[in-house]
Amino acid sequence: MTEKNINKNSSFDLLILGSGSTAFAAALRAAELGKTAAMTEMRTLGGTCVNRGCLPSKNLIEAARIVWEASHPRYAGLEPVKMKFDFGELIAQKDGVVHGYRDKKYQSIVYEEDKIKVFNGQATLIDAHTALVGEQKISGEQILIATGTRPTIPHIESLDRVPYLTSDLLTSDELQELKELPASLVIVGGGYIALELGQMFHRFGTKVTILERSQVILPNYEPEVSEALTFALRDEGIHLVTEAQAISVLQKSDDEIEIVALVGGIKQSFKAQKLLVATGREPNTDNVGLDKVGVQLDKRGFVKVNDELQTNVPNMWAAGDVIGHQTESQLATPVGAHDGVIVAKNALTNAHQKVDHRVIPRTIFTDPQVAVVGMTDAEANGTGIRCWCGTIPLELVPRAEATHQSNGIAKMVINNDTHEVVGVSLVMPNAGEVIHEAAMALRFRSKLEDYIEMIHVYPTMAEALKIAAISYFKDPAKLSCCAE
Numbered sequence: 001m002t003e004k005n006i007n008k009n010s011s012f013d014l015l016i017l018g019s020g021s022t023a024f025a026a027a028l029r030a031a032e033l034g035k036t037a038a039m040t041e042m043r044t045l046g047g048t049c050v051n052r053g054c055l056p057s058k059n060l061i062e063a064a065r066i067v068w069e070a071s072h073p074r075y076a077g078l079e080p081v082k083m084k085f086d087f088g089e090l091i092a093q094k095d096g097v098v099h100g101y102r103d104k105k106y107q108s109i110v111y112e113e114d115k116i117k118v119f120n121g122q123a124t125l126i127d128a129h130t131a132l133v134g135e136q137k138i139s140g141e142q143i144l145i146a147t148g149t150r151p152t153i154p155h156i157e158s159l160d161r162v163p164y165l166t167s168d169l170l171t172s173d174e175l176q177e178l179k180e181l182p183a184s185l186v187i188v189g190g191g192y193i194a195l196e197l198g199q200m201f202h203r204f205g206t207k208v209t210i211l212e213r214s215q216v217i218l219p220n221y222e223p224e225v226s227e228a229l230t231f232a233l234r235d236e237g238i239h240l241v242t243e244a245q246a247i248s249v250l251q252k253s254d255d256e257i258e259i260v261a262l263v264g265g266i267k268q269s270f271k272a273q274k275l276l277v278a279t280g281r282e283p284n285t286d287n288v289g290l291d292k293v294g295v296q297l298d299k300r301g302f303v304k305v306n307d308e309l310q311t312n313v314p315n316m317w318a319a320g321d322v323i324g325h326q327t328e329s330q331l332a333t334p335v336g337a338h339d340g341v342i343v344a345k346n347a348l349t350n351a352h353q354k355v356d357h358r359v360i361p362r363t364i365f366t367d368p369q370v371a372v373v374g375m376t377d378a379e380a381n382g383t384g385i386r387c388w389c390g391t392i393p394l395e396l397v398p399r400a401e402a403t404h405q406s407n408g409i410a411k412m413v414i415n416n417d418t419h420e421v422v423g424v425s426l427v428m429p430n431a432g433e434v435i436h437e438a439a440m441a442l443r444f445r446s447k448l449e450d451y452i453e454m455i456h457v458y459p460t461m462a463e464a465l466k467i468a469a470i471s472y473f474k475d476p477a478k479l480s481c482c483a484e
């Protein structure tokens, strides 16, 4: 197809449903390959990450940390001060950051790149090559489904009769945006979004209660991670209730909602000014017409793909959040962006590139942060690896001790036969930065000895990795500074 055709007949080499990070990565690569691409968007250009996910949450979480640290100094000799802040202004600057980033990284790319076009509106497939957006028919030789996910709304009696928030509260151009700080908040759900936002609101001064259904928060993480983070959150005053299943809600007054939950099987009621439902994500696959073209979905509605990200319909591909955990994927922006490129190559050049999701570092932006890569102890055992696990408390890390930040852990899982490190979990300040050392090491199948022999900067949190590795051979508590 030539460039001239773009605006005339709305036919494209690659038609992409969605305009999030996954879609943009695919569209850009398509253009680099000399092909034309169209994206469709029913909400805001750029999708979840820039508009209502990663960017606004990390912006406000950092502001909350500054406010909190001022009133809770870690050092004797520093006087706590109650920092004054204007929540409305914080929200306005967050909107400014979102708009600026969206203009720079998404909108301007579309303006500048004449091979890429965006159609606003809900796209519905009418056959395997054509989507309808409003009245307009748009066709693509190849189609990428990158429609992402939305918050899951659980079955809780009378939930449909009360106002509630979802993670969409972070959005900047839609009605769901929260502009006033709630005095109190009950959060149903205890996953990463609930924990990040819960701690953020708590640090701004909201009275926060988190109701988590499982016995522990983050049940799929290492137990030491869950324990360390639970301690940290409770220690700073967050009311974290586990084994709590919300069963009904009631609007008591304009300013009060009551949530009834079974806590360990016994009914308890929780009252708050606002309710935030953060019980996970579900795929946007029910609004796309996939049934018309026969694209197969898994039991939870995520699009089924093979390891080249192709669906069962040969010219249709899927990537990003909408494939869920197929191909061992994770619901995270860089994964979708990475895989969007693979789709462009496979769909447009027959590259037959397979996805490689073996090493995906992930971070929960609480304080302390949680960062993980590779397998947990239980997962390694499940795959038949005879493993050894070493967990060190952060007190053994000089930087943590020196800066009064010693709540946390570092855990390493190794294959005891080969000494290859197969998993790392961290709870510590800046864990999201430190985890990259472990991720690169996992990528190159490094061994325990590599972590020990590599000279680490002193004093840094990254030394936790070296110390955890040393703990295989000796008691790291008995080492002098930097000794191996």
Ligand SMILES: Cc1cc2nc3c(=O)[nH]c(=O)nc-3n(C[C@H](O)[C@H](O)[C@H](O)COP(=O)(O)OP(=O)(O)OC[C@H]3O[C@@H](n4cnc5c(N)ncnc54)[C@H](O)[C@@H]3O)c2cc1C
Binding pocket: 017, 018, 019, 020, 021, 022, 023, 040, 041, 042, 043, 044, 046, 047, 048, 049, 050, 052, 053, 054, 055, 057, 058, 121, 122, 123, 124, 146, 147, 148, 149, 167, 170, 193, 284, 287, 288, 319, 320, 321, 322, 331, 332, 333, 334, 336, 365
């Ligand atoms: C609160 C929060 C915090 C997060 N923090 C992080 C983080 O720190 N780091 C990280 O890596 N990830 C984070 N994530 C996850 C991250 O945002 C997602 O993994 C990522 O945005 C997925 O990108 P995507 O392109 O696959 O889908 P999306 O970005 O969701 O894009 C899909 C788009 O498709 C549109 N769409 C759906 N159906 C149709 C249709 N029929 N027609 C037209 N358009 C349609 C949707 O409106 C949406 O805009 C966070 C998510 C949330 C909610």
